[in-house]
Amino acid sequence: MAEAAVKQTPTDAMIATLDMPQGGWSDAARRDALARVQAMGLPGRRDEYWKYTRPDTLVQAQAVPAALRDGDDTVLFDAVDRLKIVFVDGVFDANASDDLTLEGITIERLADATSDLHWGRDLYGVLENNGQNPVPRPLAALNTAFAADGVLIHVTGKPSKPVNIIYRRTSTTADAMLHHCIKLDAGAELTLLENGPVAARFNGVLEVEVADKAAFHHVRAQGRDHEQRAATHIFARLGTESTFKSFTLTANGVMTRNDCVIELTGDDAAAHVAGACVGDGRDFHHDDTVFITHDAVNCESRQVFKKVLRNGATGVFQGKILVKEGAQKTDGYQISQSLLLDDDSQFLAKPELEIYADDVACSHGSTSGAIDEDALFYLRSRGVPHSTATDLLTLAFLAEAVLEVEDEDLREEVTGRLASWLERHAA
Amino acid sequence: MLSIKGLKVKLEDEDKQILKGVDLEIEAGKVHAIMGPNGSGKSTLSYVLSGKDGYEVTGGEASLEGVDLLDMEPEERAAAGLFLAFQYPVEIPGVGNMTFLRTAVNAQRKARGEEEMTAAEFLKVVRARAKELKIDADMLKRPVNVGFSGGEKKRNEILQMAMLEPKMCILDETDSGLDVDAMKLVAEGVNALRTEGRGFLVITHYQRLLDHIKPDVVHIMADGRIIKTGGPELALEVENNGYADILAEVA
Ligand SMILES: Nc1ncnc2c1ncn2[C@@H]1O[C@H](COP(=O)(O)OP(=O)(O)OP(=O)(O)O)[C@@H](O)[C@H]1O
Numbered sequence: 001m002a003e004a005a006v007k008q009t010p011t012d013a014m015i016a017t018l019d020m021p022q023g024g025w026s027d028a029a030r031r032d033a034l035a036r037v038q039a040m041g042l043p044g045r046r047d048e049y050w051k052y053t054r055p056d057t058l059v060q061a062q063a064v065p066a067a068l069r070d071g072d073d074t075v076l077f078d079a080v081d082r083l084k085i086v087f088v089d090g091v092f093d094a095n096a097s098d099d100l101t102l103e104g105i106t107i108e109r110l111a112d113a114t115s116d117l118h119w120g121r122d123l124y125g126v127l128e129n130n131g132q133n134p135v136p137r138p139l140a141a142l143n144t145a146f147a148a149d150g151v152l153i154h155v156t157g158k159p160s161k162p163v164n165i166i167y168r169r170t171s172t173t174a175d176a177m178l179h180h181c182i183k184l185d186a187g188a189e190l191t192l193l194e195n196g197p198v199a200a201r202f203n204g205v206l207e208v209e210v211a212d213k214a215a216f217h218h219v220r221a222q223g224r225d226h227e228q229r230a231a232t233h234i235f236a237r238l239g240t241e242s243t244f245k246s247f248t249l250t251a252n253g254v255m256t257r258n259d260c261v262i263e264l265t266g267d268d269a270a271a272h273v274a275g276a277c278v279g280d281g282r283d284f285h286h287d288d289t290v291f292i293t294h295d296a297v298n299c300e301s302r303q304v305f306k307k308v309l310r311n312g313a314t315g316v317f318q319g320k321i322l323v324k325e326g327a328q329k330t331d332g333y334q335i336s337q338s339l340l341l342d343d344d345s346q347f348l349a350k351p352e353l354e355i356y357a358d359d360v361a362c363s364h365g366s367t368s369g370a371i372d373e374d375a376l377f378y379l380r381s382r383g384v385p386h387s388t389a390t391d392l393l394t395l396a397f398l399a400e401a402v403l404e405v406e407d408e409d410l411r412e413e414v415t416g417r418l419a420s421w422l423e424r425h426a427a
Numbered sequence: 428m429l430s431i432k433g434l435k436v437k438l439e440d441e442d443k444q445i446l447k448g449v450d451l452e453i454e455a456g457k458v459h460a461i462m463g464p465n466g467s468g469k470s471t472l473s474y475v476l477s478g479k480d481g482y483e484v485t486g487g488e489a490s491l492e493g494v495d496l497l498d499m500e501p502e503e504r505a506a507a508g509l510f511l512a513f514q515y516p517v518e519i520p521g522v523g524n525m526t527f528l529r530t531a532v533n534a535q536r537k538a539r540g541e542e543e544m545t546a547a548e549f550l551k552v553v554r555a556r557a558k559e560l561k562i563d564a565d566m567l568k569r570p571v572n573v574g575f576s577g578g579e580k581k582r583n584e585i586l587q588m589a590m591l592e593p594k595m596c597i598l599d600e601t602d603s604g605l606d607v608d609a610m611k612l613v614a615e616g617v618n619a620l621r622t623e624g625r626g627f628l629v630i631t632h633y634q635r636l637l638d639h640i641k642p643d644v645v646h647i648m649a650d651g652r653i654i655k656t657g658g659p660e661l662a663l664e665v666e667n668n669g670y671a672d673i674l675a676e677v678a
């Protein structure tokens with residue numbers, strides 16, 4: 001009780017700064033979510049789930065301003081034929097966006113979807129709420145309660161091109177909260193791309209319902225923004241024989257916490273979550289927190305997270321595979337590795353397995369280490385300069401995560417971005 | 428070509444002297460062989476010449492065509508024309524063999540102020556050289572040395588040598604792990620590169636390789652020194668009688 005009382009203060013302070021959108025189909029979900037946040041309290045330093053990452057700047061009432069420093073990186077996905085949805089400082093920009101009509105898909109702005117009988121009612125805040133157990137994620141509930149903008153995407157078929165949510169930032173103080181919901185009907189397919197700097201502080205939630213035999217591919221780039229602070233949550237629920245694949249590239253930013261919560265509820269489904277992260281400097285802190293629940297037979301899950309850290313950067317990985325009773329023939333794989341380019345950088349990992357079925361194959365591994373000196377000498381002895389050799393080995397280290405991006409062109413873009421980052425941040 | 432004078436080397440982290448004064452002159456166009464008991468310092472000599480960390484030169488000098496090698500970074504030595512075929516080639520997961528080769532070839536060209544090879548040009552040359560060494564396309568695509576058999580790794584070393592066209596080639600037990608046919612392939616690869624302007628230092632334990640790559644000079648190394656130098660017949664003597672007689676002779 002005393003603990004909750006102590007935590008109540010910052011939560012109330014935060015809530016006092018926010019306006020809850022009123023009315024419409026999401027009203028009940030928002031009120032429920034607000035009650036959840038008030039009951040849980042925003043994360044504090046003593047929370048088990050925030051042991052390695054200080055939530056202070058994410059939960060304080062005012063966002064820390066972040067300088068605009070654009071122009072030192074190429075923009076990703078420019079060459080891809082896609083449908084663009086643009087948010088500027090966390091607000092949908094219709095003029096900058098494409099026409100939102102595309103065969104096989106319906107796209108609406110969250111703020112515009114006001115009818116009482118919207119499909120969003122069965123998804124908005126629902127997966128987030130499911131994901132609060134056994135681990136509370138108050139920032140996600142806060143988002144459900146207060147997010148004023150975002151997109152609702154209903155995928156009924158196989159649209160001819162990917163949807164690209166593009167973020168742009170013009171303000172040094174924007175504090176953005178966005179909530180996207182994606183519903184894939186049985187057999188539907190969607191590739192979602194996300195990139196660009198969102199805001200000085202970003203609280204993002206993405207809820208994805210993947211029905212039977214549907215497939216969702218997600219490639220996200222967090223970067224081109226040196227001082228951003230972000231807490232993002234992905235909640236996904238998978239039906240029978242469905243596929244969910246999400247890859248995140250993170251470069252720069254000062255504080256990033258990416259939660260991913262996946263429930264495999266139909267047999268023979270596959271969920272892959274991967275991340276490649278490169279961080280430079282004492283201010284850089286990146287946290288991947290993943291929770292995958294197997295609640296069906298013969299499902300596969302893969303977590304592949306690689307981080308390259310230098311000059312005192314910090315990386316965190318908390319990953320859990322929960323195999324429920326009856327989830328037989330589960331194939332669970334989890335690997336989290338960091339390449340520490342100096343002694344000042346650190347990697348903190350907490351891999352967990354919790355298994356209540358007897359016929360499962362689960363493996364997990366976590367390592368952190370330096371560049372392989374023998375490989376480095378071998379390359380140099382062939383005439384490859386020290387910095388080029390280091391970059392080659394670093395990209396090789398990241399490759400297992402990048403390979404999780406299925407599309408070859410997208411994969412090349414991601415690799416190119418990583419290579420140019422490494423070049424700019426040469427030792 | 429390669430000139431080594433009184434080279435003394437100890438381990439950086441340990442008080443252990445490995446090379447105790449090595450003298451060696453390898454002229455352009457010549458093949459020198461070094462034989463010697465296990466642990467006598469042959470690989471150490473090749474590593475120190477190519478610039479590996481962990482060793483400290485405590486005396487002497489080494490130069491390539493009159494240029495001091497010991498002050499240079501490993502990549503500078505390579506660009507200057509030095510090549511070492513490793514006794515134990517290193518596996519590099521995640522770096523494709525082709526990418527590796529092309530990066531190396533072009534990095535050296537760039538360092539020497541030469542024009543870089545285009546992708547097409549490179550592909551043509553590498554395919555031809557690989558074919559001569561019976562290295563198939565699949566091996567070129569795979570990550571450097573990963574999952575290669577012992578013999579495949581050695582052939583891959585020779586492929587790199589053929590692509591880089593160094594002036595001074597050091598081969599550290601390139602014959603170990605090779606079957607009879609592969610040994611011939613490797614020897615042919617080396618012989619094809621034998622030209623007026625190029626020097627070779629072949630480290631081996633066996634006469635067999637020297638049947639195919641005929642050396643001009645044979646040295647015996649023991650306990651960090653060259654203790655005897657002779658013609659090809661010296662290798663035959665070692666093959667027949669081992670090192671006991673030679674060691675006794677100089678003791
Ligand atoms: N990095 C090192 N750490 C410890 N000992 C070393 C190191 N490098 C070389 N040595 C030692 O130096 C000596 C010479 O080793 P080296 O590998 O040069 O021998 P070699 O003549 O190549 O032997 P072989 O015929 O078995 O290949 C050995 O006693 C070896 O154990």
Ligand SMILES: [Mg+2]
Nearest residue numbers: 469470471514
């Ligand atoms: Mg040796």
